[in-house]
Amino acid sequence: MAIHVLLNQKGGVGKSTLSVNLAAVTADVLNRGDDPNASSPVLALSVDPQGSAVWWASRMNDLPFHIAQAHDDLDNLAKIKDLPGIQHVYVDTPGWIDLDGDSRGGDPLGRGPAADVLRTVLDMADQVIVPIEPEPLSFDPTARTIGKVVQPRGLRYIVVINNWDPRDGTFDLNQTREFVKANGWPLANTVIRHYKLHVRASAEGQVVTEYPANRVALQAREDFYKFALELNVGGTR
Structure with missing residues (x-):
């Protein structure tokens, strides 16, 4: 079992969207063969009290x-790894x-039930996926997430640029790449591009594998399949 944790101190960087759509494309890659009733080998797990991913999934048929x-x-x-x-x-x-x-010597995750949940999932994580949006407001929270939480725990991680709108040009995209590389x-390598399909998908109860068969939808879907390949979904870890 591989546990991928979507993590960033900043809200609104696309953790729910990435979690749900990566679960969808992974389930598609690891298809159930000829038995449509076979149980899926993929779990999307929300530890966000807002429950955005669960609300989204509840709208799917x-x-x-x-x-x-x-x-x-x-x-x-804490027993997730025991799931058959x-x-x-x-x-x-x-x-x-x-x-x-840090000045008080405390864990930067803080105290209380929410902090305990984050520590629990990070203790089990095989990989942390850190989404960053191509805008300066995402830079400091991402640096704190990696520098104070991920790296001190020795966790394997990857940063992915999310929600880049090609209509905005490449300046912000390149600036974000340089910040990460610095x-x-x-x-x-994959950049998750901004599409209105992604914005509307949760309300319409769709994931990328269910988008209509047209050029824009295929492009929107392609990003998640390419990123899943980078994560080596379907192969050995």
């Missing part, structure tokens, strides 16, 4: 992966506020 909410169930959360038949877990996490700070962080 034919969910291609399992979905669970576990922000308030620490005991069962699950090969990949994508964990949607909330943003958080640094309550303690910090020496591993950066995904």
Whole structure:
């Protein structure tokens, strides 16, 4: 089993969108063969109290992966690796506020139930996926996430640029790439582009594998399949 944790201190960088759509394309890659009733080997797990991923999944008629909410169930959360038949877990996490700070010697995740949940999923993580949007407001939270939480734990991680609109040109995209490279962080080759399809998908109960068969939808879907390939979905870790 591989547990992929979507993590960034900043909210609104696309953790839920990435979690749900990566779960969808992974389930598609690891298809159930000739048995449509076979259980999916993929779980999208939300530990975000807002439950965005679960709300999204509840609007889908034919969910291609399992979905669970576990922000308030620490005991069962710690047993995720014992789930039979699950090969990949994508964990949607909330943003958080640094309550303690390094100056007080505390864990930057803070204290309380939400912090305990984040520590639990990070203790189990095989890989952390850190989404960053191509805008300066994302830079400092991403640096704190990696420098204070991910690297001190020795976790394998990758940064992915999310929600880049090609109509805006490449200046912000290149600036974001340079920021990531200057910090020496591993950066995904794939850039997740901005499409209105992604924005409307949660309300319409769709994931990328269910987008209509037209040119724009194929381009929107392509990004997630390419990123899944970079994560080596379907191969050995």
